[in-house]
Amino acid sequence: MLTKSLVKNISLIKEAFHNSQDIIVREFMSFQKTKSALIFLDGCVDKQFLISGVIKPLQETKTKKNEKINDVAIQKIVSFAQVSKEKDFNTIIANINNGFCIIFFDGETEVTCVGSSKWPIRTVSEPPTSAVIQGPREGFVEDITTNISLLRKRLKSPHLIFEKLEIGSYTKTQIRICYLNGVASEQIVQLIREKLSKINIDGIIDSSYLTSFLEDRRHSVFRQVGSSEKPDIVASKILEGRVAILCDGSPIVLTLPYLLIEDFQSSNDYYSTSTSATFLRWLRLFGAIFAIMLPGLYVSMMLYHYKLIPIKLLISISSSIEGIPLSPFLEVLFIIFLFEILYEASLRMPRYLGLALSVVGALILGDTAVKAGLISPPAVMIVALTGVMSYTVPNQNVQISILRLVFTILGGVLGFYGIILGSLFLVGYLCGMENYSAPYFAPFGPYVKSDQKDGMFKKPITDFVMRPQSFSNKNKVRLKK
């Protein structure tokens, strides 16, 4: 509770921050007669603005009789900035944490809060994970205000809603639920709102922290929340009726509901011809299927169904694996583990060392192991090939790696039968998943005819008359002809 004494109020604030050294108190005379103090966190405010826009006008202005000091401060002096009167002590503390500058006047129990935050932020640049050949190159940054403006720039509509939330007892992370009113389903928005407001955690460091709370199946290997670093992608998803979740401190914006097909769609598809987009989508699909199945198929063929391999190829493979101490199953497992370890190590190492390590791993280790007769060239080639193929769907890379391992084990233990059973189970599992009442495997399982135009066959944008039907949304018509 604030008092009328400036000294007491200052000590109250200092106590609240446990006399932290970065709490700056600058005392001065305002309105030429009133003792005042500015309190802010060092490094979090625009000091230049404080001097020219706050201190100087306050020192130079005179008040008339019966005028309330805080009102004068708000209306006449700092009216161009984000400014408000505040009485509540907790709100004042929260405002200081958010980079506000607080003006205390002697004899007043109210303070003036001035939005003067200036956090160190990265400039808008092309995200390294979502580079495009054509199309916008802007990417989200860690600052939520910049991210909001990037979305506003693309969706200039009063129907674009940003609902504010604060999560994390220590981090007080700013979260925004963003959607188009009249397009997004109210039930979905309400569900997201409920799930987020129930979170009672000490801190949210990145938007990824939120995904576990938003997912329906928390132990599933498949991701159930979409994410993007590009405002053009998020804007297009909002236009489809999806809901975006922005998190302060994270350049990754989450989108819901999320369907598996989204990972086979790239922003490039919408900036190129529909034929090339269709071709590339099929390429991605085959890439993903082969990345998952090929090692398992190879193992099962070598162990159980060698009749399936054309005779010339069989002779060639047989001569290559002659003298290899490991069975094809163990050999492939060994190479997969080696590949994954090299991949993980190269990610964690310093950039230049990582490059060197990948060269050592790929060329020297692989070549030496083959020459030493530990592993065979066909197995190395298959694992390396599937490793590359898994990047045709970069967002599902980890999932593909896990599934590749599972299918290799199935192929090694049960042969073709295991692979067929595994495939059926996998498809069944994906078909059974629902994400915010949206079938995860739509528009294929269930078959949604109208959404096929943006499925594996991408049609021109002129055919996108309706919004996607695979998930719930309102205002179905997108294109009026």
Place this chain on the structure above:
Amino acid sequence: MKELTTHQFILISIFLLLSTKILTFQPIVYESAQKDAFWSILFGAIFDLLILLVVCFLLIKHKDITFFELLNKIFGKIVSRIILAVMFVFILFKVVFLAEETFSFFTKFLYEDLNVWVYILPMAFVCGYFSIKGIKTISRTVEIFYFFVLLGIILCSLTSIDGVSLNNILPCFEDGMHKTFNGMLTQTFYRGNALILLLFMGKIKLSKHFSLKFLGATSFATILVLGVTLVFYLVYGPSTTYVEFALADLPQYNPFVSDLGRLNWLCVVVCVIALILTTSIMLYCLSLILRWTFGFKRSLISTAFSEFLIVLIAYLNDFSIILMEQKILSSWQLVVGIGGGIIFILAILLLLLRRKNEQSVKI
């Protein structure tokens, strides 16, 4: 709750009508009908189409109540449970047969030596998973695979056309009609899959022109079976006796197909997918009947119990398709096939009769 779209229901119908009639069906009928086997199957198909007509009528007429509710309404609790019990046995033996058919199919085409438990446990896991997840998941999976299954069946049949000879089925009815009739009796067990579709009553979102779409699609499935049958008999003729699996063996010994490569493997994949999905659909139906009859709340219990019964019967039968075939052709055929069929037809007739009486009372 409406769990199925018309599209999904139609695909399930196609799977149920197709999958049980592409492997052992044709060789078995040939044993009793010989050269007239095709005509025997053709007449049998007409019987299946008649059942489909009745099923279609009932599905449209009672689109908002389940089959169990309808039976309860018409016959009361006890009789409806008896009808469901007959249906349970009818489907149970079909699933056992399917499981054994798949096992012998594997041992012939995929593995030289396959332990039966290595086969049955993963199969039970996957089919059980589908059954527990419900018809929504099964129907969506069917939507993914149906195209490949149909394409595979058509491709395997078409590529074998090169080896056909009309002399293999002509002249027909050389020794009168008794062989054709014998062949029709042999089919009893394979027929009547359309009755299973009644269990989906009240769960389908009926679209416009439902009857047209449903009857069109199921007729297509019947024609496809007839097509496979015709090509198979025309290719193999008298040597059909030595062939175990119709569709899978079709491309295997055909010189034209051999030149193309390993097309029979495509067929193996298609058959396995079709058989496993059909087994899952039937297992779901068994679980559904148990839930209706005994009021099980969790599908896990009813599925586990159904699976236990299937494995037990298959075990007592030594997991042998040959033994199963013999039983089907003898006592089981009578009990399961004809008995079930007759009771069902009687039930439908009673239903229609009662409706007629109600209408006359109102007048």
